[in-house]
Amino acid sequence: QVQLVESGGGLVQAGGSLRLSCAVSGRTLSLYIMGWFRQAPGKEREFVGAISRGGGSTQYAGSVLGRFTISRDDAKNTVYLQMNSLKPEDTAVYYCAADRLRTTPTMRNNNYNSWGQGTQVTVSS
Numbered sequence: 001q002v003q004l005v006e007s008g009g010g011l012v013q014a015g016g017s018l019r020l021s022c023a024v025s026g027r028t029l030s031l032y033i034m035g036w037f038r039q040a041p042g043k044e045r046e047f048v049g050a051i052s053r054g055g056g057s058t059q060y061a062g063s064v065l066g067r068f069t070i071s072r073d074d075a076k077n078t079v080y081l082q083m084n085s086l087k088p089e090d091t092a093v094y095y096c097a098a099d100r101l102r103t104t105p106t107m108r109n110n111n112y113n114s115w116g117q118g119t120q121v122t123v124s125s
Helices: none
Strands: 003-007 010-013 018-025 033-039 046-051 058-060 068-073 078-083 092-099 119-124
Touching: 003 092, 018 033, 018 092, 018 119, 033 068, 033 078, 046 068, 046 078, 058 068, 078 092
Parallel strands: 010 119
Antiparallel strands: 003 018, 018 078, 033 046, 033 092, 046 058, 068 078, 092 119
């Protein structure tokens, strides 16, 4: 069973940056496609981005394209979400998720079968 633990969230002013980390344990990170999702109060969980095994392919939601970057370090069993030019609408709980079954990253949260507990990101205006 793989365990995921997010960290790095916090309070930041609009225009600022944060880097989230997702530490993976229990299984080797290289086995998984990894995704980031977020959920704002009163809203459904939404896809942020995903990265393929090996990191050769990434996919992003339109709302974060050009501002957020996903990377992975399989040697450290850690996935990162670098968030730049943050906006108040980026405020949410951010979750990392793992998919072992598929061959390419997907946006559907139902395709990810392991999830972290989330980390809060708050962007003030």
